[in-house]
Amino acid sequence: MIEVTNLHKGFNGEKILKGITTTFDRGKTNLIIGTSGSGKTVFLKCLLGLFTPEQGSICYDGSVYSELNEEEQRNLREQMGMVFQGSALFDSMTVEENVMFPLMMFTKQKREEMLERVHEVLDRVHLENAEKKLPSEISGGMQKRVAIARAIVTRPKYLFCDEPNSGLDPRTAIVIDNLIKEITEENNITTVINTHDMNSVMEIGEKIVFLKNGNLEWEGDKTQIFKTDNKAVTDFVYSSNLFKKVRDAQLKGL
Template structure:
């Protein structure tokens, strides 16, 4: 579990996060949503330890990050997996080498054992016969699965995903969503996903935090978001005709 209490983050005179408090549950897919400029990316980078907030605390399984020593913070970061928006694979490395990279950086594992582990996680994300290929030789959806395999290769307690469906067609995006949710449940990971994709909200939004201009405007589940009367949320969610129709279905069910 990750607990956030009264988080504030500024850059010069720009106050980006304004007292955000929430918690992200273990074994669930927790989504951060909001319009561009709402503070989603800054919030995610604070959770990753890349930005230091001026006020407030972030706790990981009861440990306040700011209270840890530099070594303890480094050890905690090794328990975090990250799926970047553009996959961020190394073009000069094969799929297998990309997945092995965190183990080579942070462990003294024998190469044969690293290869075995890479093969294990590649199989888990349904990638076979791609080990020796380079990122340019596989599709965008396959690249995203390689990125997920690399993120989980060190058995993280926490998994962070920044716009994991960016650039993917709708069918592939759903497959990636489902894969992330399956892995979250299977390994009991605390997963936090930064997204603007309302299809992801409908598919895997077990916990949703909606940010607006640096404030936590609303939080709830994927079913609750279709029942809320919060205007900021409804304006964001129902900006398309499809979701207006979905909301009407929920209203009719409630009545």
């Protein structure tokens, strides 16, 4: 579990996060949503330890990050896996080498042990026959699965995903959503996903945090978000005709 208390962060005198308090549960897919400029990316980077908040605290399973010494903070960060928006794979490395990279950086395992783990996670994301290919030789959806495999290869306690469906077609996006959810449940990971994709909210939104202008405007789950009377949330959710139809259908079923 990650517990966030009264988190403030700003740059050059401009406040970006304005006292956010929330929790992200272990074994669930926790989503951060909001319009551009709402503070989603800054919030995610604070959770990753990349930004230091001016006020407030972030507690990881009982350990308050700001109270840890440098070595303890480094050890905690090694328990975090990250799926980047553009996958961020190394172009000159094969799929196998990309996934092995964190093991080479953060462990002292023998090569045989690393390869065994790499093949294990590649099997889990259904890329059994792609290990010798370069990123340019596989599809965008396959690249995203490689990024997920790399993020979980070190068996992290915390998994962070920044717009994991960016650039994917709707069908592939659903596959990625479900894969992240399955891995979260199987490994009892605390997963936090920064997204603007309402399809992801509908598919895997077990906990949703909606930010607006640096404030936590609303939180709930994927069923509650369609019933809220919070105007900022409804404006965001029903900004397309598709979700207006979803709302109307849900209201008729109440």
